[in-house]
Amino acid sequence: GAVVSQHPSWVICKSGTSVKIECRSLDFQATTMFWYRQFPKQSLMLMATSNEGSKATYEQGVEKDKFLINHASLTLSTLTVTSAHPEDSSFYICSRETSGRTDTQYFGPGTRLTVL
Amino acid sequence: GQNIDQPTEMTATEGAIVQINCTYQTSGFNGLFWYQQHAGEAPTFLSYNVLDGLEEKGRFSSFLSRSKGYSYLLLKELQMKDSASYLCASSDSNYQLIWGAGTKLIIKP
Numbered sequence: 514g515a516v517v518s519q520h521p522s523w524v525i526c527k528s529g530t531s532v533k534i535e536c537r538s539l540d541f542q543a544t545t546m547f548w549y550r551q552f553p554k555q556s557l558m559l560m561a562t563s564n565e566g567s568k569a570t571y572e573q574g575v576e577k578d579k580f581l582i583n584h585a586s587l588t589l590s591t592l593t594v595t596s597a598h599p600e601d602s603s604f605y606i607c608s609r610e611t612s613g614r615t616d617t618q619y620f621g622p623g624t625r626l627t628v629l
Numbered sequence: 630g631q632n633i634d635q636p637t638e639m640t641a642t643e644g645a646i647v648q649i650n651c652t653y654q655t656s657g658f659n660g661l662f663w664y665q666q667h668a669g670e671a672p673t674f675l676s677y678n679v680l681d682g683l684e685e686k687g688r689f690s691s692f693l694s695r696s697k698g699y700s701y702l703l704l705k706e707l708q709m710k711d712s713a714s715y716l717c718a719s720s721d722s723n724y725q726l727i728w729g730a731g732t733k734l735i736i737k738p
């Protein structure tokens with residue numbers, strides 16, 4: 514069964530609003546979780562590494578004030594897209610590490626964000 | 630620099646065999662992953678190689694040559710449901726994944 518869940522699976526919002534996406538590790542207390550973005554016909558792009566109890570580590574070019582990440586517990590990380598614009602429309606996928614190995618990841622089902 | 634190369638798209642016939650190649654250059658190496666991703670869905674894990682050689686798992690096999698920085702994914706007895714993108718990812722010295730752009734595999738009847 515699924516080991517990582519995401520909610521919502523899809524969301525449509527108006528430009529300028531904020532959207533929160535939740536990522537839950539269902540079977541494992543994950544110190545580290547990851548947020549990816551994927552545009553159509555492109556590969557995964559790591560946005561940030563979410564660390565429980567501390568600040569997230571953002572990849573170069575990702576605005577930390579726009580993409581707010583909170584990892585308040587070992588089973589939940591949230592990504593908030595603030596003041597969303599149409600160019601933020603994308604497929605957002607989270608994943609969790611496995612037993613301390615950050616390269617062995619289990620992915621959530623993804624969230625399709627459409628900003629009108 | 631760090632780089633993963635794989636073909637953008639491949640086409641194969643149902644029932645046939647297809648090999649998807651991947652070459653990598655990363656800072657350090659802790660293994661090579663293959664993921665399958667159907668359109669509109671998240672990637673799912675297929676295989677992991679850290680030692681040279683072939684790992685077989687049912688219809689799918691994955692090969693690694695560390696000296697050549699090369700891997701391939703071999704899919705046998707292709708089925709229509711195998712139509713998907715196949716992502717190659719290398720784990721670097723910090724156990725961070727470096728992702729390829731993915732190979733879109735189209736299966737024709």
